[in-house]
Amino acid sequence: MGNVSSGPSASGATPVPELPTERLLDLYRTMVLVRSVDERCLSLQRQGRIGFYVPLQGQEAAQVGCATALEPDDWIFPAYRELGVALVRGVPLQRLLDQFIGNSGDTLKGRQMPNHYGYREYNFVTASSPVGTQISHAVGAAMAIQRRGHRRISICFFGDGTSSSNDFHAGLNFAGVFQTPTIFFCQNNQWAISLPRERQTRSATIAQKAEAYGFPGVVVDGMDLSAVYRVVREARERALAGQGPTLIEAQVYRLGPHSTSDDPRRYRTDAELSEWKAKDPLARMKHLLLSGGHLTEAEDAQLWEGAKRQISEILQAAEGTAPVDPLTLFDDVFSERPATLELQRAEFTELLREGILKP
């Protein structure tokens, strides 16, 4: 466990400067937006206005802190809970809400469930539902980065449950062998649907698994944005210096359900939830800013109001956007449609024309 540490200098690299307070206020504003989008989407799902939603409450500091430590050229391989990362990376909220609705403004063409998005323009690779598959992709991208001689890293996001998956082990092993510039960012939110962290692994930490693959693993308090920023920045410096990958375990808590299909009251206690609610990363950041005199209660209320207003405006536009064109069903299966698919598209067009299929 010699290279497992919660301290800031696990790698022995140059200490990373702290985030200045003005920056913290900015990041808090982002966290407020993330939380507000999350709350709004949960209610949109209940109203049947979006089909599904994966909330991230409790993980905002980890995501915003981590994404802030990255540079725009770094390649992000997300799972399906990375709203905070996407917003920090600069993905417009309009695009995300269009995706959640699956309308004609959705650049994914309505192909994926809400939360499963990706945008080449933002070096934010498209996500899938099977867990862990993105981990080895991030390693491969890092091998390509090495080959091209680029000065950037790849990072993948996943949870505690994913540490049991095939690709977690395959990916970490490759990264160790090839010393790739990769950050494995595990948000250990304590629950993989109904199974507690202890049921995924007998290891004391997930971070310590890195040791077996020959590189450092770091545990960080994921409710502390600055701490997360620091360890990610440090891991990034190490990767750029040719010192290889780092596994970061951000210890957080999934305050909400796994998804809108889940009811956590079936498997965890209210007492546990309250205990973690007391560590809410937004409350923590607010307290820090209030006590430092960088924010007043009135300004805080304005932040939340502003976020709500912004979301409402964007949502209105998204709900007013036309549905996906049915014929896009047959696009992007291949670079060009093979003859059999062309035929199916023609049959489909005819069924629409005759009114047998109704868009």
Add this chain to the structure above:
Amino acid sequence: MTELTLVQAVNRGLHQAMKTDPDVLLLGEDIGLNGGVFRATEGLMKEFGAERVIDTPLSETGIVGAAIGMALYGLKPVAEIQFLDFIYPAFDQIVSEIAKFRYRSGGEYPCHVVVRSPYGGGIKGGLYHSQSSEAYFAHTAGLKVVIPSTPADAKGLLLSAIFDADPVIFLEPKRIYRSVSGEVPDGDQRVPLGKAAVRREGTDLSMFAYGAMVPPTLAAAEALASEGIQAEVVDLRSLVPLDEAAVLASVEKTGRAVIVHEAPRFCGFGAELAAILAEKALYSLKAPVARVTGYDTPFPYALEHLYLPNVERITHAARQTARAS
């Protein structure tokens, strides 16, 4: 008899099997305390204990691989894969191992594992919560593939699968888990594998379906009846072993065949049925065989309602087949 939904019947089937034989045990993700994400295993951990209803780490290959070891040792494991779309990490264990253990050991190591999994679209699940990949498994020699469409069959076929000598991939139509209910016999009443069921008799046309496609196919047959076309609806129930005699008998009677499945058309299970009809019933056919299927694309999210065969599409294809000469 008890009135149950399809998912409740699965639950009762598992319960009955565990009661009948202490060697039966379940393993999977979220199947214990949570009762499964679709509640198929609700209450079973409480009744049979955590040693027989095992919540596993999140690893499909671990679940299926461990089930194999248990089966080799003489237990009767029933593995749950949360969604069929998530089975692929275990594909190696299923195709390379489960399917070949008996053969490669000269019969010394039968590998009786049941893998249960909800399959199919219609729940707005997009690419990764909607697939119907039964053809991959039906294509693999050594695996039985069973898909119920009624609560009675869900329980009866599951019991047969669990006490069968061979491995069974048991696919449950999640779209109709709760929307379909019916009378289910109490106790250890089994429905034999390899026997199709004629759900509706008819003389003009044969319609073949399974799983979640049976209800819309029956509805299409009703619609056709009002136009004077009497369609026979055959629910295959087992893809492997296939009740070829029932398929041929129906087409020899009607001379026309429409095959319905939600999986993509190309190399889908319908292709096998069409080939059997071409080989063995060509002289009975009065019209080309028609297939109503999903399209040859990944499963969409926003356009799901246009991708899945529905009553209108099935009726339209059947009408054309009935009228072709």
